[in-house]
Every structure is written in structure tokens, then in C-alpha cells.
Amino acid sequence: MSATLTVVGLGSGNPDRLTLGIIKKLKAASAVYVRTAEHPVMKALEELEIASQSFDYLYESLSSFPEVYEAITAKLIEKAAFLTAGSEIVYAVPGHPMVAESAVSLLRGRCPEAGIKLEILGGESFLDEAFVRLGFDPIEGFQLLDASGIRSSQLQPELHTLIGQVYDSFTASETKLCLMELYPPEYEVIVGHALGVEGEEKIDRVPLFELDRLTGYGNLSLVYVPANRAETARRRSFARLHEIVDILRSPEGCPWDREQTHESLRKNLIEETYEVLETIDEDDPDHMKEELGDLLLQIMLHAQMEEELGTFNVYDVIEGLNDKLIFRHPHVFGDTEAGNAEEALMNWEGMKAEEKRRKGLKPEAESALSGVPRDLPALMKAYKLQKKASKVGFDWDNVSDVLAKIREEADELQEAIENGASAEEQMLELGDLLFAATNAARFIDADPEEALTRTNRKFVSRFQYIEQRLRSQGTRVQDSSLEQMEALWEEAKLEERKL
Template sequence: MGIVHVVGLGPGDVDGLPVGTYRLLQSGWPVILRTAVHPVVASLPELGVEYESLDDIYETSETFDEAYARMAKRVRERAKTHDHVIYAVPGHPLIAELSVQLLLTTTDSDVVIEIGPGQSFLDVAASRLRIDPIEGLLLLDGTQPASRLLNPRVHTLIAQVYQRQVATDVKLSLMDVYPDDYQVTVVRAAGVAGEERLETVPLYELDRLDWIDHLTTVYVPPVQDAQLTWRDPFAAVEIVETLRGPDGCPWDRKQTHESLRKYVIEEAYEVAAAIDERDPDHLAEELGDLLLQVLLHAQIASEVGDFDVRDVFARLSEKLVRRHPHVFGEGTAQSVDEVNAIWERVKEEEHAKQESRQSTLAAVSFAGPALMVAQAVQTAAAKVGFDWTKLEDVWGKIKEEMNELEIELVRDRRRDAAVAEELGDLLFACVNVARFLQLDAETLLAEATRKFIHRFQYVERRVAEGNESWAEISPETLDSYWNEAKITLPREN
């Protein structure tokens, strides 16, 4: 059985080499270096240490993941032919060392892994930057930048920024959260006498430094201006919590789920209107207003222990994964129709786990605009065969409802309940036509309303241009202006 002694060479030169590592390196056992590109390596011959480098694996691998997997495999192979093998890596064995993690997670009864001493670059970097990690420290891998991992409230160190292209990727990720001119500090060869370098630059200049190499780390200090945290999603959560707090806003503190109900609906419609306007900035603003309603309800619920915003996120994520087995599971879907079929099947399985439902319409949500609910009800009824067989029959129904409405109107009972009933039946029949044509009735009405608004505004302008009075202008003139609008304005308006 072979033993692999994993040790760290520290972040700097040989003067910072841990004593335990020094003794192991001089033990006479075979030494394997993850890389010979390290300040300590130049001093190893003086210590009488012979070594094997794994740099050749970097040169023959297409990805870092592949390289580190091959390194772990080679180290294990060497351990099977020697009682003791030393595997030396830069820094500390357990910090930013994927090859070591792979050694630890690979099951092999013939090889034992022992983690030895090592000094992390974190210690030296914190000392040079004069920061205390206890205030909050985020350590990230520069080769895998992800803006969603950033937290602007804490110290951030980004390691393995070994070339300018990596620095470019890091810069772009940071710019998702921080201003372009935010001051960051680039640290090179921390702890190496004669080679150490620190320089503070605006974020946009990060990848313009020509001395970035394998010993480079980027430090991003925590923001001091609260406004700079606003791009972080949890900043809004904290603001809402403050608004609901003892020293917050009287209006916000007074709200309940019930009092906010109308605002949820109103903001949803505002989002829909912004979508119709095709104005990205306005849409972003309205989506924020809608999100505010979510955060308010989550905060109110958290105050009584019902749920909090993380529960909302968790339930959403769980549902998205459950309803997309073709993405997160073993299922497959190559078309929208196949996706829809999967979605309906999963929803049916969810309903089957709930209480038995006696009505076909039990699964229909009646929360929503009347046109939308009508279309959903008709769709549910159609699934069990309660539907028209062809479009001509639906059109005939519209004519029937129109005749019945006309009969009631002729009776001059315009305010009578019968008129309202027949008018409702006519609207319901129109929704049926839209559904039969696979069109969304709610969208159709919104588009028709928007078209009317644009044309009416055109008529208003024509009236104003002629200095005419609405009270005196003739119906014929208004009709001519309306016809002009139909010809002049783009069809989508």
C-alpha cells in the first residue's frame, strides 16, 4: 500500500517554506510537483531534492478539468509502485487545488492520501492588503468567473488570474456588479522578495496590465456606498425588510397580504403594457415593481413565520426542475409540442397527488382576467370532448348570440339583466373562436385596444391642428380623420 503525502510549497519563495514540507522534501522519497513554475522550485536542487513535474499534462490536455484528473491518476499510479510519494503543490494543499480534491475523492484501497503542511496565499495576500478575513471573505477561481457568486459587501479575492485573457473574463464578470471605474488591487507574487507587486487600478484597466502571470490574484474591496449594492438581488430584500421595520415606512408597515392584492394585479398589467410598448428600460422598471410585490409578501410572511423569500426561491426552483425532466432529468424533448406534452403530464401527476378532483374544471385557476379564465375553462372542457367539431359551428354560435342580443336590444331594455346576459354570452362565444384559432383572446383585445388608442390620438392631433372644438366638429369630419389614421399609421399600431 502506497502513501501519498500532499504538501504545499507556500505562496512565495523558499524562505516561506513550511518546516514540515521542508523535512518531507528531504526525506528521499519520490517528489512529484504539480508544476515546476513556482518560486520555490529554483531552490530545490540546492536542497538536494530531485523531482518529477506534471507540466507535460498541461500541455497535452484540452481543459483544466481533464488535466487535473490526469494528474491525480498519475500520482496514484506512482504510489502503487512506491511506499511513499510526495505530491507538492503551490500554496496550501486544500486551497484552489482541484487535483488534490480528485485524489481525495477517488476510491482506491491501495493508496492512502495524507494531507501535510502548507501556507496559503490567502495568509500572505491578507497581510499585504491589510484586511481581516473575519469581516467576510469570498474566494473565487478566476478561470471560472460567475457574477452570480459575487457579494459586494465582503472582501473578494480572485485567484488563478494567470493571463490577460483570464483577467478580461474576470473584469467582465465584475462589471455585472461593480462600476467600471471601481478600484481593484492586483497582487502578484505576494511574499516573494524582489518579485512582489501590488497595483490599484480602475476595474476597466484590469486586463491592460502587461505583468499578469500565474502568480497573480485580484482583490476587490467591499463597497462603502450602499447604492453600489443595488445590483445585488438581496439588496432589495434588505431594503424591503427595512421598510417594514420599526423605523421604516408607515405605509409599508401597515400593509397585509390582503391590502396588497390589488397591487399585484395592477403591477402585472403594467408589465404586460411595457411588453406591448417594446421599451426595454420601461420593462425593466415594471418588472422591478412586480418583484417588489413578491418581496413585500415574502417579508410579511416571514414576520409571522409562514415562509420567507428563500422559500419562494426554493419552491420555484423545485417546480422548474420537476417540470423540465427533459433538461434536468433523463427525458428528452426536441420540439415545443413535446415540451408542452411533458409539461401537461407533470402537472397531471402533481394533481394526482393532491385530493381527488370531481370536476374537470377543478384544475382551472379562476384568478385572472375574465378573457383568460374563459379561455382556460373552454380548453379544460375541450379536453374531455365537450367542444365544437369545426370552426363553422363556433361562428354559427356567435351569430346566434348576436341575434339574441339584438332581440333584447330591440325590446328597448338596454339596462335589463337579459341584455347583460346575452352580451356576456356573445363575448364568451368570441373567446371560443379565438381558442379555436389557437389565439389568445386577452392578447387580441389588448392589441385591438392599443390600435384604437393610437388611431384616436391621431384624430386628437388632427382636431388640434384645425383648432376645432370637439363639441362642434361634425361626425363626418371625425370619420374622415379616423379613416386617415387607418391609412397613415403602421398596421401594428
């Protein structure tokens, strides 16, 4: 067994809070190392004639905190392994060793492997002073976050939130931007510097948007965000949406929502999808935001129905989607590469096939046309079927052949009509013509659904122009001749060209 490595906490900054046991450890140690000499207690250690070596030089020579903590861990293990059995070295850290000390977490995992006995002695953490100086009880609900890796997904506004490691104005700025995703810009936050350290403590209360305008950030700085239990804050959370849908479906909820089934809401899901598409065509972000919400509600309702049956809930849906996105993007989350969109799509298809194999399916035994949803709109379905057939070589050589096929199908439709073929036969010939036209869209890299949508929009615009012009002349389309309307139609086309 090598020397013992003991980690002690120097407290939040007030030398009077150092325990007698920690002082004895420091004095008896073969060597004392400190994470940083920039701590108020260091002056007291000098007065007690406790010599120490700091790792501040690592902060200056390495480019990231993880690298610093890795280097500190390696050096401490090296020092402990070098000393004789029975010796003890002490590593002293600010605050409490188990609060925001990444190197200590690394030591806990690696010391046993290296045959080094590790002991940890507590110390007053900055949390103790924060609870007292900022005046909140953590039992009400509390979370501690690291400013260097803070994400909006971590935030829970209904909890008291302390954010440590706010070293400088840049970190404060990153923290502010993250918080503003959930909190209003005017929300009051509190910045504490050197809490509990006589002569150095400073507490500022500022609106959130001014967080990075303050000065004085350093190793002993933190940000406190008081709990916000107002309904306005909860409205931005996914958990609140889940809760609301649950209430709507409950016995005390809405009678209409309670009566709905997957089948009764089927048409709503389709309608809401098309309404979202309309906002995309209109390039209307405000309307899109609203319609995306309506579509999300449909998803929530379907998931809620299954939750009531105990089969799955919406969080299972999210988990499955996250797993699928990670698995099907090995060029992002794995070691595969994709230099362009085509290579990325190939990776996606390859991983999709692998998913099927893991489920016991054999994708190579499936039809080349499998995977196209049964209930897709016909034009969209034709496009997808043709693309799948094309991948296995069943395709026209060039667009000229496709255009020739369109003319052939148009002739056959005309022949069916002129020969008085049955309505069923005429409809089938029309379907062949539309299918051939869809092939042309694919050859010119145009989505046929979008192409027809644009033509529909153009038709509506020109026809409404006719209606407006006739209305200005004191008449209506119902009272106008075809010749009048065709003249205005050509006029509408000319107006389009001017735009």
C-alpha cells in the same frame, strides 16, 4: 496497507519560507511528484538535489482543469498502490495543499477507499502573502473565489474579495465581465503577480474595465477587489431589498407600509401587473424596468407579511421556485429530451402532474378544467377554459364552424334585444357571443386578450387623431357632429396605412 501518500505545500513562491519538515519529507520520499514545475521554489529543490516528476504534460494533453485533476488523482493512487508498505511518495503543490487544490480534495475522498494512508502537511499559501502585500485584514470580511468558475451570484461587494487561478488574459476578461455586473467600470482593483517572490513580484492597480488589458498573467496571478461598503454597491443586491422592506414594515418604519395587509394590497398587485403589461405593449425598456420593480415590491411585501408571522420568507419563495423550475424541466436538468416547444410543454405538464401525485393528490381524478385561476380576467379565463376542454376532444372541428357559431350567437343577442328580454338575459347572450369570439381567436392562434388590447390601442390612436384635428380647427369633439368625427376617423385610417 499500501504506501503512504503525503501531500506537501511548496508555499507561495519564496524558497526561504519552506519549512524544515517539508524539506525532510521531500528528501526522504521514495518518489516526488509536483503538480507543476512552473513554480519559483522548483529551482531551490534542484539545488537541494531533490528529484521530481511534474504533471505539466497533463495540462497540455487534456482539455479542461477538472480532467487534469482527475488524471493526477488517478495516477497518484496508482503509484501509491504499486509501492510496498512503509514506502512514502510525496505530492508537492504550490501554496497550501488545502487552498485551491482540487486534486487534493479528490485524494481525501478516494485514498481511504483505496486503502492508502494520506497525510497532508501545510505550507504558506498565496493567501498569507496576499494579506501582507495587499494590506487587508480578512477578519473584516473576506471571500476567496476561483476565476475559472466565477459567477456574479457569488459576489458580495461588502467583503474583501480575492480571485485566484487568473491564469491568462482570457480568464481575466471573464473575471472582469462578471465583476462589472456588480461593480462600476471605474472601480479600482489590484492585480498581484508572484506575491512575495523576490525579483518577480508585481502589483498593478487599475480600473476594473482595464483588467484584461494588463499583461503578465500566469500561475501566480490573482485579482484583489477591495471591499465596497458604499450604499451604491449594496443597492444592487437582493439582500438589501429584503432589508429595506423589512425596515419599512418595522415599528420604526413607514406607518402606511405597516398598516397594509394581503387584502389591502390585492388591488395593487393587479394594477402593477397591468402596468408591466403596458410597458411590454409600448416596447419601452426603461419604463418596463421601473414597473417590474414596482411589481417586485408587491411580491416582497406579501412575503414580508408572512415572514413576520413565521410561516415563510422570500428566500423560501425563491427556493420553492428554483426547485419547481428544475423539476419541471427534466429536458434541461435531467435526462429527458425535448426537441421543440410542444415537447417541452408536455414535459412541464407531466412533471406538474407528478408533483400533485407526490402531494397525495390524484390529477387523473380532477376536472379537465381544473387549474384555471378563479380571478383571471374573463376573456383570458374563457381562452384557458377552451384550451383545456380542447385537450380532451371537446372542440369544434374547424374555424368555419366557430364563425357560424358567432353568427348564431349574434342573432340570438339581437333577438333578445328586439324582444325586450330582461337585462340579465341580454347580458348572458352577450357573454355567449364573446365566448364564441374567443374560440375563433384560439383557432387562428391569436391571444384574444392581445387582440382586444391592440384594437383598444387602435381606437385610442384614431380617436386622439380626431381630437387633435378638431383642436387644430379651433373646435372640440363635444362641439362636433358625428358626421365630422366619422370623416376624421376615416382620415385617421388612411394615415395609418401610410405608416
